[in-house]
Amino acid sequence: MRANSSIWRAMSRTQCLRGLGGKHCHAVSFGSGPRFQLPPSRCINPTVNTFRIRTYSSAEPKRVPETTFDENSEAAAKVPIVETCPCQQEYESEIGVPDLKGLEIDTKSRLAGVITRHYRHVLIHTGTIDWPKKIEDAQSAPWNASGEDITPIAANLKTLVSGKGFYADPFHPVLVTNTSLPINPSAAEEGHGTITVFPEGIEITSIPNKIDSLTSFVKSFLVAPSNALRPTESDRGTFSTKKITKPVILTCSHGSRDERCGILGPAITAAFKEFLGNDKEVQAYGLDCIVGDVSHIGGHKFAGNVIIHLPGDHLLSKAINAASTLAPQAFEMEGGSATVTPADGVSIWYGRVMPYHVAGIVRKTLLEGKIIQELLRGINNSNGELVDLASIGLK
Structure with a gap:
């Protein structure tokens, strides 16, 4: 009862939880008591995976106790x-x-x-490491054979799954990154992209850089099973894929x-x-x-x-x-918890x-x-x- 009371007191103080998934809140038990595990985009520091955060002065860095290993556990x-x-x-x-x-x-x-807490890690193949500071700001896509400026696939994908995107799920965040891994040659010839998704380890060998194609990809590979936006029938079969x-x-x-x-x-x-x-x-x-x-x-x-x-x-x-x-x-x-x-x-x-x-x-x-x-x-x-x-x- 005391633990439950503490949780609800914390909820009343943590206004930023409102709107992050309706009434389905997240709390995790860690250390001495429960604490809330917020999505990275809503935390003070997006790389810390729990809400309780310490800050240190950069002028006088403090030694943080290192993690110890209990070899007898x-x-x-x-x-x-x-x-x-x-x-x-x-x-x-x-x-x-x-x-x-x-x-x-x-x-x-x-x-x-x-x-960085993430439900899925998306790798957009580019064949290079010459990326702008923000990958969505690239003026042209490396796989675009014509050389004309187009909206990079990273920008289109982030529009769907990041921030206020329609498929953004604060409890199942998607990490979108570029990678130097090569684009599938046949995809490059058609001006398409190549994307790999982890932890599933699935490479979508060729995907058009169009919102409708990317939306179908998101619903098929990135939306969690518990999400009401996940379609009853997946479009996975329409994609050319290979297992990593x-x-x-x-x-x-x-x-x-x-x-x-x-x-x-x-x-x-x-x-x-x-x-x-x-x-x-x-x-x-x-x-x-x-x-x-x-x-x-x-x-x-x-x-x-x-x-x-x-x-x-x-x-x-x-x-x-x-x-x-x-x-x-x-x-x-x-929808309950998924099985590993x-x-x-x-x-x-x-x-x-x-x-x-x-x-x-x-x-x-x-x-x-x-x-x-x-x-x-x-x-x-x-x-x-x-x-x-x-x-x-x-x-």
Whole structure:
């Protein structure tokens, strides 16, 4: 009764919850008591996934207690974790760090849990990293063979699913980004785009950059099952798709958004490609990955930022899907909660990654199925829900 009373008092004080989904509010239990988990666009800081936020003076940064690992917990055995990246000393002197031109990386703030909450991650293939500061502001689309200026697919898609878009769902937010992954050749010839959706790991090989086509795509792939706007009969069959069955490694290289990522990102991407292509252990294991760059994902101060999308059959995916999440507990959305589908993948967000960490990430996370604690920002399961880090042994 006391907990319920606290929740309702918090609701009365939190006016910004009104209008974010009608009467179906979200509250999560975390730490000493319940707290509300708001959509990123409505929070003070969109990269923090809970409402209770600390702020620190940039003039006198305070040391935030780092996440500790409880190796004796039952959850830790299910989601294996190593505290540090094991290959740093081996490769640090050999690979080094690109010249950051005096720019600083935040090594003091808490890293774990600072992740953009998203139900789906949409990657718009561009074949380049030459993006404007805001990807929706591009004057022309790289796949437009005619060269004429057109509204970029990112702008059209964000009109539908972001901000006040008709299909924007504050409880199932969609992260829309560009990627350097190539456009399907046949799509490029027709002036169409290529889009990949995670955690499902589905590539829509060719899609016209038209509102009606993108609306059909949104309703078929991005609208949550509990949303009344989801059609009874999906249009998925009308799209040319293929399943992504390999790990996908993406590094933020959005230099026009933040110079730190513009410097570190391409170097990290190159390090992944080189190591995966030349390491004997990787070759013996038969590990095959897709490596590319991604536009702004938040947390530039933690550069380099790396997202690893794992397929559902990876041993780490199965462990992550069995872990507890920060899903609402005190209230349920209409339609109930979805069931995790192990056939779909998961995503792991790492921060403060340097090129000399690449070998350790490949060996520990991709080959051995272990999370590297010192680099961890957060984890999304197959439902697009944030994994409760405390539930996997991280305090």
